[in-house]
Amino acid sequence: MDLFEHQGKEFFAQYGMPVSPGEATFSVDEAVAAAERLGTPVMVKAQVHTGGRGKAGGVKFAADLDAVREHAGNIFGLDINGHIVKRIWIEKASDIAEEYYASFTLDRSAKKHLGMLSKEGGVEIETVAEENPDAIAKIWIDPTEGLTEAACREWVAAANLPDAANEGSVDILQKLYTAYTGGDADLVEINPLILTPEGKVHVLDAKVTLDGNSEFRHEDYAQYDETQPRDEREEAAHARGLQYVGLDGSVGVIANGAGLAMSTVDVVNQVGGSPANFLDIGGGANADVMAGALEVINNDPAVKSIFINIFGGITRGEEVANGIIEAMQRVAIDSPIVIRLDGTNADEGRAILAPNLNDKLMMEETMLDAARKAVELAS
Amino acid sequence: MSIFVDENTKVIYQGLTGSQGSYYGGLNAEYGTQVVAGTHPKKAGTDVGGVPIYASVAEAMEATGATATCIFIPAPGVQGAVLEAAEAGIEFIVAITEGVPAHDEAYFFNKLKNDFPNTRLLGPNCPGIISPGKCNIGITAGHIAKEGGPVGIVSRSGTLTYQALYELKQKDIGVTTCVGIGGDPVPGTSFIDCLEAFEADPDTKAVMMIGEIGGSAEEEAADFIKNHMSKPVASYIAGVTAPAGKNMGHAGAIVSGGKGTAAAKMEALEDAGAKVGNNPTEAGELMAEIVATL
Known part of the structure; x- marks a missing residue:
């Protein structure tokens, strides 16, 4: 789950990290009122789940309320990498002497937590990594040991920050690690972490991704779940508990298991088609789940044909076939369906489907043949 | 064995x-x-x-x-x-x-x-392990696997593992052991752990490896295959056309920051001498070709 910058800052503040006062706003008038309460100058910052906000004109300095009104007017509705700005964070402006970068994430290869600290902040860390890799100080942390103060000091020293920034950085980085582990984050990133002319280290931006699997021990994470960027189709699928990712094509895809669903999307592409979605209905394939999946796909106006790709493992072919037929009785489907059913008791399943086959419900022997048929019907 | x-x-x-x-x-x-x-x-x-x-x-x-x-x-x-x-x-x-x-x-x-x-x-988040005819721990349907050998299977995906077992059975090819390592970010057992064990197992003569997008485990496995494996490997990587930044069903299956793409993984495996199929069926056919030459 990706957090908006302001949610990230509120999350950091819970762990005692210094962030600027600000307010999330949803209209130009709200933005101006917030700036009035905070006192100008302020920063007017687009809240979207994507990078490159500054370049796109989504982050502006406003010296007075007129400037707030002008910038907020321009930023609301702005398209930043396909994300439309619907909320703006108004934040008390900070004076900046220097900009740094700090983050924690899981290094899947080392299977340890990885902290990165650089005195070259304010630019994308990938760029720093490419152009000046020595400017990034890295620390690998064994989760069973945690980040000790001594290790943190050594790490900060390795980053060659000016002396004035050392103490403040050590303090913030230890809190950032606590936020990362205590909050079950996949990523916490501060870019930039700034040093003010007064010599204070301060959090100026926040990028936080939380692990959705940890929601059972973080009841308050439901609020973030509600603000995830989902298109209408993804929202409908999410409401039904389906694993769905919207794509741009015309072949609706339903498969059981993440790997098979990914593979199905690939095969549709390989035979010259374009999938409308990735949809994993999980290991089972009962009528309820199948009906929900068909509903979601049927509501996508771009879909011209539907490819149901099921491999029966523990789930038996006849159960799958009955599920499909029952689901089709519940949902009126507009597009023709092509089924590929294989695995356990596939023959029994196919026998159940056989009398129901027509030009709206077809069956193919193999995954490739079914993909070809679905693509042909979609074009 | x-x-x-x-x-x-x-x-x-x-x-x-x-x-x-x-x-x-x-x-x-x-x-x-x-x-x-x-x-x-x-x-x-x-x-x-x-x-x-x-x-x-x-x-x-x-x-x-x-x-x-x-x-x-x-x-x-x-x-x-x-x-x-x-x-x-x-x-x-x-x-x-x-x-x-x-x-x-x-x-x-x-x-x-x-x-x-x-x-x-x-694991976690894995289908388990099956040594056909001997032991089946987890959620794999035992009857879709043919016992014996000479193929060992290691996979990050559940249903694609079943698909692989089934395709091999259709071709009358047996499996020594099939290990589902799971699709999570920190799997307890890695591809390399399994490849190493298959390399040491005298009854396993060839290995089928099924990967997916996200992380660098397949690249690391390719490196191992190149430098430490004498046995032939056939492979398939799911998620060639997955969009960046989206979790494709598995917590670990995500292309982020241009890393973890299927293309890079397939290239690394081909470079290591593995035969790489474009879909599970093709990978099964490649394995059948390998088995025919053993």
Whole structure:
């Protein structure tokens, strides 16, 4: 789950990290009122789940309320990498002497937590990594040991920050690690972490991704779940508990298991088609789940044909076939369906489907043949 | 021969009293796996379909001589279950449960590595392990696999593993062991662990490896294949056309920052001398070609 910058800052503040006062706003008038309460100058910052906000004109300095009104007017509705700005964070402006970068994430290869600290902040860390890799100080942390103060000091020293920034950085980085582990984050990133002319280290931006699997021990994470960027189709699928990712094509895809669903999307592409979605209905394939999946796909106006790709493992072919037929009785489907059913008791399943086959419900022997048929019907 | 398990492996089921545990535990027993015990702190002395329940893994081990355990505990309890089993001295832990927080996985992976180096963990979020005809721990449908050899399978995906087993069976090709390592960010057992074991297993003559987008485990495996494996490998990587930044069903299956793409993984595997198919069927055909030359 990706957090908006302001949610990230509120999350950091819970762990005692210094962030600027600000307010999330949803209209130009709200933005101006917030700036009035905070006192100008302020920063007017687009809240979207994507990078490159500054370049796109989504982050502006406003010296007075007129400037707030002008910038907020321009930023609301702005398209930043396909994300439309619907909320703006108004934040008390900070004076900046220097900009740094700090983050924690899981290094899947080392299977340890990885902290990165650089005195070259304010630019994308990938760029720093490419152009000046020595400017990034890295620390690998064994989760069973945690980040000790001594290790943190050594790490900060390795980053060659000016002396004035050392103490403040050590303090913030230890809190950032606590936020990362205590909050079950996949990523916490501060870019930039700034040093003010007064010599204070301060959090100026926040990028936080939380692990959705940890929601059972973080009841308050439901609020973030509600603000995830989902298109209408993804929202409908999410409401039904389906694993769905919207794509741009015309072949609706339903498969059981993440790997098979990914593979199905690939095969549709390989035979010259374009999938409308990735949809994993999980290991089972009962009528309820199948009906929900068909509903979601049927509501996508771009879909011209539907490819149901099921491999029966523990789930038996006849159960799958009955599920499909029952689901089709519940949902009126507009597009023709092509089924590929294989695995356990596939023959029994196919026998159940056989009398129901027509030009709206077809069956193919193999995954490739079914993909070809679905693509042909979609074009 | 098989890797990690065989017909003598005695298995405890943590969570045998639950609906998933009793269902799959029952199927595993029916397949011929030595399902010797279940655990539940409050149900010691009872049984599930004749399988005795003990209060703890330690007690179950002492009573039955089990060396492996299979975890069907809900996600919040998996860390406790893994550590309990490791502390009791179990050799092989199979964690089927999906939805375990990544921080828990990173914690118990390192805890095992540091303090219990003789305990192997498979999973979490994996289908388990099957050595056809000998032992089936987890949720794989046993009858879709042909016993014997000469192929070993290792896979990050459940349904694609079944697909692979099935395609090989259709071609009358047997499998020594099929290991599902799972689709999570910190799998207890890696591709390399399995490749190493298959390389050392005299009955395994070729390996099928099924990967997917996200992380760099396939690239690391390719490096291992190139430098340490004499046996031929056929491979398939799912997610060629997956968009960046989106989790494709598995927590670990995500292309981020231009890293973890299927194309890079396929290239690394081809460079290592593996045969790479564009879809599961093609990978199965490539494996059939390899087997024909053995």
